[in-house]
Amino acid sequence: MLPDGVLRGKTALVSGAGSGIGRAVSLRLVELGASVVGVGRRAERLAETASLAGEGFRYQALDIRDRAAAGAFVAGLGGLDLLVNNAGGQFIAPASAISPRGFAAVADLNLTATASMIQAAREGLAERGGRVVNLSLSAPERGIPGLAHSAAARAGIAALTRTLARQWPGIRLFCLAPGTVLTEGVGEELPPEQLARIVAKTPLGRDTSTAEVAEWVAALGTGIADAVSGSLIELDGGSGLVAAASLNESEQA
Ligand SMILES: CCC/C=C/C(=O)SCCNC(=O)CCNC(=O)[C@H](O)C(C)(C)COP(=O)([O-])OP(=O)([O-])OC[C@H]1O[C@@H](n2cnc3c(N)ncnc32)[C@H](O)[C@@H]1OP(=O)([O-])[O-]
Numbered sequence: 001m002l003p004d005g006v007l008r009g010k011t012a013l014v015s016g017a018g019s020g021i022g023r024a025v026s027l028r029l030v031e032l033g034a035s036v037v038g039v040g041r042r043a044e045r046l047a048e049t050a051s052l053a054g055e056g057f058r059y060q061a062l063d064i065r066d067r068a069a070a071g072a073f074v075a076g077l078g079g080l081d082l083l084v085n086n087a088g089g090q091f092i093a094p095a096s097a098i099s100p101r102g103f104a105a106v107a108d109l110n111l112t113a114t115a116s117m118i119q120a121a122r123e124g125l126a127e128r129g130g131r132v133v134n135l136s137l138s139a140p141e142r143g144i145p146g147l148a149h150s151a152a153a154r155a156g157i158a159a160l161t162r163t164l165a166r167q168w169p170g171i172r173l174f175c176l177a178p179g180t181v182l183t184e185g186v187g188e189e190l191p192p193e194q195l196a197r198i199v200a201k202t203p204l205g206r207d208t209s210t211a212e213v214a215e216w217v218a219a220l221g222t223g224i225a226d227a228v229s230g231s232l233i234e235l236d237g238g239s240g241l242v243a244a245a246s247l248n249e250s251e252q253a
């Protein structure tokens with residue numbers, strides 16, 4: 001789809017590069033010519049991505065919630081063309097079963113640590129007219145039963161994305177919100193029958209592939225996206241138009 005070599009000379013940082021969407025994004029960016037730095041907590045998963053990517057990908061084991069280490073690492077990279085905040089996740093639970101610590105853990109990963117990554121990369125991105133792509137959830141503002149903590153955090157990132165798009169016009173920022181992407185990670189959270197039911201309810205009756213997410217991330221790193229900033233782009237088969245999926249058996253808990 002995108003022309004060969006369109007990202008040649010560009011440097012990208014991808015969090016959560018050792019699995020699922022983050023791995024697919026990293027491989028595609030390298031294929032299009034970018035130099036990619038991948039981070040995540042598990043070095044062995046990052047090493048697997050490196051063996052698939054070959055030259056053009058290097059990695060560092062890093063917990064993005066460790067503000068000091070993450071900040072120093074990101075700032076040490078210098079000029080950056082693309083920051084992909086893909087590391088994220090949550091546990092599925094009724095709102096009434098989410099303890100304050102559970103809420104804080106999910107908010108920390110998906111909101112505060114992600115915001116710190118953007119802050120740490122700001123100078124390096126500004127030098128190069130860089131871009132930030134924040135992976136989000138489809139329709140967080142419409143509410144997602146089962147994901148009260150994560151929906152709140154991702155709605156926060158959407159608001160941050162819009163605010164920074166106004167305050168930092170030298171950097172373009174986007175939220176990219178897949179609906180259901182059948183990764184190992186989502187498979188650990190939900191059984192296949194429930195995932196199939198969620199997918200069947202989308203207007204397009206389909207899931208989103210990791211390759212499709214990767215192509216959008218790559219496109220947002222090119223001139224195609226020059227006229228856009230602050231937007232939430234939903235790659236969700238239209239599911240957010242009808243209602244965000246409920247991940248709890250009962251919506252009232
Ligand atoms: C269609 C779907 C769309 C979405 C797709 C995807 O995102 S795909 C990606 C899919 N992959 C993922 O999302 C990644 C998987 N998720 C994770 O890695 C982790 O949940 C985490 C990083 C979000 C938090 O990790 P952490 O190490 O910081 O947390 P910790 O272990 O230290 O616990 C802190 C608090 O949380 C509480 N708590 C924990 N679990 C549950 C539960 N099930 N129930 C209730 N509560 C739970 C725990 O009890 C404790 O509170 P307490 O008892 O002290 O009051």
Ligand SMILES: NC(=O)C1=CN([C@@H]2O[C@H](COP(=O)(O)OP(=O)(O)OC[C@H]3O[C@@H](n4cnc5c(N)ncnc54)[C@H](OP(=O)(O)O)[C@@H]3O)[C@@H](O)[C@H]2O)C=CC1
Pocket residue numbers: 015016017018019020021022039040041042043045062063064065086087088089090109135136137138177178179180181182183184185186
């Ligand atoms: N799959 C889906 O249907 C959807 C996914 N998303 C979002 O897309 C993103 C990728 O999801 P997916 O690939 O499916 O799932 P994964 O669970 O495979 O991806 C999450 C990645 O984040 C990394 N990560 C988690 N916590 C941290 C941390 N504290 N510091 C650094 N890295 C961390 C994990 O690596 P490690 O454990 O080694 O640190 C892992 O590589 C997530 O934000 C997810 O919520 C959004 C909508 C739908």
